[in-house]
């Protein structure tokens with residue numbers, strides 16, 4: 749079941765994020781303030797996927813402006829851009845439609861609120877890229893990010909729009 753995230757679920761989301769970090773190095777570095785990382789200042793809405801009281805997955809929508817080459821590929825009539833972020837499924841619950849259901853919920857929310865979605869994926873997350881492409885998202889642009897990969901090199905990020 750996908751639900752808006754409640755304040756009381758943040759601790760369980762941090763536990764879930766820890767599992768994801770240890771399995772996938774997502775995020776690249778364990779955040780100093782994991783609760784803050786899960787609730788960025790520009791967050792508009794957060795969701796959790798839960799089953800039997802356990803957090804299986806998580807996602808956030810953020811108010812964000814994509815780079816110009818991405819803006820140019822968007823149709824202004826579809827609404828102002830918002831970014832899918834902080835999306836993850838715990839390893840034990842993968843390949844079972846958890847992240848798909850989170851994105852379906854987010855897509856409905858975006859239409860309802862007059863927004864259109866975009867997202868970026870780091871170069872070190874090829875599985876996530878395959879996941880988005882499986883769901884029909886289209887790669888439209890890549891650039892170097894303003895943060896570093898684990899090896900200290902500039903991170904490369906890939907931007908996607910819904911198919």
Ligand SMILES: CC(C)(COP(=O)(O)OP(=O)(O)OC[C@H]1O[C@@H](n2cnc3c(N)ncnc32)[C@H](O)[C@@H]1OP(=O)(O)O)[C@@H](O)C(=O)NCCC(=O)NCCS
Nearest residue numbers: 774835836837842843844845846847848875876878879882
């Ligand atoms: C990427 C991630 C969110 C996918 O979560 P998930 O709950 O396993 O995904 P789903 O089960 O909803 O998958 C939906 C479809 O994508 C496919 N898929 C999922 N992960 C995939 C992968 N790594 N490679 C290829 N296809 C994948 C599934 O097989 C499924 O296909 P189907 O249409 O045949 O059913 C999860 O692997 C994860 O949390 N990764 C680490 C964190 C991360 O990288 N987050 C993204 C940050 S941008």
